[in-house]
Amino acid sequence: MxxxxxxxxxxxxxxxxxxxxxxxxxxxxxxxxxxxxxxxxxxxxxxxxxxxxxxxxxxxxxxxxxxxxxxxxxxxxxxxxxxxxxxxxxxxxxxxxxxxxxxxxxxxxxxxxxxxxxxxxxxxxxxxxxxxxxxxxxxxxxxxxxxxxxxxxxxxxxxxxxxxxxxxxxxxxESSFILGSAWGTDGTLNGAFCVPGGAARLPTPPEPLPAEQDGPNRRTRDHIYMNGKTMLSFTYQMVPPHIHALLSAHDTQPDDVKQYLFHQASNMVLDGLRARLHLTDDRFPRHLAQVGNTVSASIPLLLHEQVALGRVRRGDLLCFSGFGSGLSWASVLLRY
CATH class of the missing domain: 3.40.47.10 (Thiolase/Chalcone synthase)
Structure with a gap:
């Protein structure tokens, strides 16, 4: 293998x-x-x-x-x-x-x-x-x-x-390898984080699209729409048991993992996940302040930073987790 x-x-x-x-x-x-x-x-x-x-x-x-x-x-x-x-x-x-x-x-x-x-x-x-x-x-x-x-x-x-x-x-x-992964999807919530228009279902018309008011926010159907409450609820309900199941499948205890590098969604999301997973700040790094939410690049950007700072070294046991649009989620357990 x-x-x-x-x-x-x-x-x-x-x-x-x-x-x-x-x-x-x-x-x-x-x-x-x-x-x-x-x-x-x-x-x-x-x-x-x-x-x-x-x-x-x-x-x-x-x-x-x-x-x-x-x-x-x-x-x-x-x-x-x-x-x-x-x-x-x-x-x-x-x-x-x-x-x-x-x-x-x-x-x-x-x-x-x-x-x-x-x-x-x-x-x-x-x-x-x-x-x-x-x-x-x-x-x-x-x-x-x-x-x-x-x-x-x-x-x-x-x-x-x-x-x-x-x-x-x-x-x-033997000292650096991917142990395993797990993933999932809930397509019934596909509209919670999407760009409704601009593709085959709702093509962009030749005339300017009207902007719609959504509380304090204003956008057209060709812009990103995000239902923050739905995304927050989904993340809190799905991610913690998903992480525990992945660790259990590989006979790993939560304390065995040196760092949990999660998608940098927002402070609110990360604060809730850290509390639910009972993790300390040093094992749950973040770098939102300087770069924001960079979508699928957020975990490798964070990994790059942690390696450069000497906080992640070869052989360290890490857990990556990404979650969002789809709605979809996937996590990976590895020895860096």
Whole structure:
């Protein structure tokens, strides 16, 4: 059996930063400090006009290849997870493959998932390595959600930021490998976090779409809609038992795990999960303040930071968990 492990992670963030002070200046009627206490976000990186998730991802991969030159020759598969692709077709993964000049023997495909996208992609990549179909996989997570957000929607504009991360997955050894994973879906709640329009079901018409008022928020059907109460309830009810079941399946006690690296949804979500899982702050890191909610890139961005700070080392037992749009969730238990 071939076990997989994370070899390295590289990240790239847009240059432009939008602070809470900037937002307050634009919307003096918004209670930005109060909202920030719930979100935990002090600033977020915003992609430039014409700058896409693919552009951010390419920079992250080039950083990885610079830091680990052997990765360019080793890679045989690209999994690109995004909900903001450059085109309806071809997939971002194929375009990235061409930009990087990789061999024709390299497989490339997209995954259209949001906040659970990294842990889903990690599970798929580990399965490909286990089956012998792949040996070295690049998992690319990148989104430019700020291009899907109404400038007058306080519920999403204060929360999300843009960014990219690439994770190099390859063969593991006895001290560094993925132990297992679990995932799930509740499609009955698909409307709780969505962009209703802009695709085949509700195409964007040639005339401007009317904006709809939703409490203090204003958006069109082509903008992100998020039902915060439904998402919060779903997360609190689903994630803790899901984590306990994953640990139990691998004869692992909660205290055996050094760090729990969860999708950086918001401070409110993370505070509730930490309390329900009875975890201390040092075992439940977060980095929302400086980058916001970066969707599927949030876990690898956090992992990259924790490794750089020396808080995660080789052999440490970690638990990743992603949850969100779909609604979907997935978690991975691994020795880094």
């Amino acid at each position: 071939i076990r997989a492990r994370i070899h390295a992670v590289s990240v790239h963030l847009p240059t432009h930063v939008e602070t809470n002070d900037d937002l307050h200046a634009q919307h003096p009627d918004w209670n930005v400090p109060e909202a920030a206490r719930h979100t935990g976000v002090e600033q977020r990186h915003i992609s430039a006009p014409g700058e896409t998730a693919l552009d951010l991802a390419e920079q992250a991969v080039l950083k990885l290849f610079t830091q680990h030159p052997q990765a360019r020759e080793a890679v045989d598969t690209i999994i690109f997870c995004t909900q903001t692709p450059d085109h309806r077709l071809p997939p971002n993964a194929c375009v990235l493959h061409g930009r990087l000049g990789l061999p024709r023997t390299v497989a490339a495909f997209d995954v259209n998932l949001a906040c659970s996208g990294f842990t889903y992609s990690l599970t798929v990549a580990a399965g490909l390595i286990h089956a012998g179909s792949s040996r070295h996989v690049l998992i690319v997570n990148a989104d430019t959600y700020t291009k899907l957000i109404s400038p007058d929607d306080r519920s999403t504009r204060l929360l999300f930021g843009d960014g990219a991360a690439v994770t190099w997955l390859g063969p593991g050894d």
